[in-house]
Amino acid sequence: MADDLPRPTEEPLIGDGVTSGIVRVGDTVRRPVRPFTATIQAYLAHLRSAGFHDAPAPLGVDDQGREVLSYVPGDVPRDPLPADTAGEEVLVALARLIRRLHDAAQGWEPPPDAVWGGTPAAPAAAPSADGKSLIVGHRDYCPGNVVFRNGLPAALIDFDLAKPTTRVTDVANALYYWAPLTDPVDRPPAFAGLDIPARVAAFADAYGLTTPQRQALMPAAKAMVARFHTNMRAAAEIDPVFARFWAEGAKDRLPRAHTWIRDHATDVTARLLADV
Template sequence: MTDEVPGARAGTTEPLEGDGVTAGIVRVGDTVRRPVRPFSATVRAYLAHLHDAGFAAAPVPLGVDGQGREVLSYVPGDVPREPLPAEATGEAVLVALAGLIRRLHDAAQGWEPPPDAVWGGLPGAHTVDLPPVDEPAELVGHRDYCPGNVVFRDGLPSALIDFDLARPTTRLYDVVNALYWWAPLLDPRDRPPALAEAHIPRRVAVFADAYGLTGGQRAELVPLAARVIHRFHLGARAAARHDPVFRRMWERGVRDRMPRAQAWIAVRGPSIAARISGRTVL
């Protein structure tokens, strides 16, 4: 595929700001151009399946251009930056995001990745023994619901971008991943100001109800969250040793935030479990 991609207007190239993890991303008209990575072809196959299954809230894969960059459709909307602004922290946001993820999962259910599938991951992850948290896999999920990957329209989550960490996983892992960022499952010192005093068990319950978690999934949510946060800590530390971008994130607070999150979920997990199971919470 050349630069003459349908919808791309000549002379409208502009860099796209993100979290800095992937360099060289630009917008060309109504398309986004990104460096090709080992997992790019697998992710494009996944995105193509999602659209074929009726999930339109993700970029459309358009191939590779004349400069060797992968081409995706540009997803219009607003992407919040951390710390989350107050207008992105309401319970209506949780309901919309939970519904969006549920639709993604339903569209992904049953898709068989190609035999030569390659999946992305954090740099340095291969150097540490990361405990498995999402096996056996049920489907391919997004697995990275940080604010920079959620597109808002009319004040609510409406689409997902940046599928670099997509891989076979479970529905509950994806839910926990989203809750880590959006409930959030963090010590009050590390939350956005608007959520410093938030009632986290209620917010988790709002999300769980909107997604439609089963009784079994609700029972496993908190134990899984504790394991996921521990794995996040190990993965972030390994990435900081191997990549300057992740090293900066680590030094700017991740190294303190992750142990605090582990301690917080150990203390507050029982109240979350009680709330989502319908038991009385004082």
């Protein structure tokens, strides 16, 4: 009888603590179904059909009503980023990975009934500064969502915040975490003394940002961090997980990042435009 068969082992996967109930079962991951799950599974299916395989494969829903995704092998770093992720080769590999994701996403029209994650207060992204149409980007390149293999970013997971955005704003999101575009007091120790303008330029070169995209990058980063602050404050009022993130430092870190970006935008943009 089927009931007598041993159930496969379920290994809890703990990420940034936003989503509870994530488990690994063999080569798959099971996650709770949310309102946006079907939209994201359609997006992940599109990415594969467009040749991008460095994201979980969408495998439908299991008999317990949970989302099923393929398990992506590799190592996922945690905050604070370890010293061996501070090298420029990590940024370059991440930039190339995101460029391939964006190129695969470019042709996808979300269904008219698409449902997106993230805070509802987030305004729709403005049409892109480079005149291109919006693409669905990942929008959450925090350390826990980047899978490393052989010391380099190799795949992306956790597309819960994916939605239509511009390439530039999505790149700004990656740079916020990985340049990083934060005040030095908030950087992981190994990142505190780095030459941020040079790192942003290395990412831009590896991605292949155009001149208009380079001009748009720092204003987009400033606006994005302002939205993080507004949205996190709103989320903290209704959700205990975000209330903890807010109290544990986001309430100070985000305004500090905003000030740092404002004060360094001219330098970074000059470096970005120096050798194009």
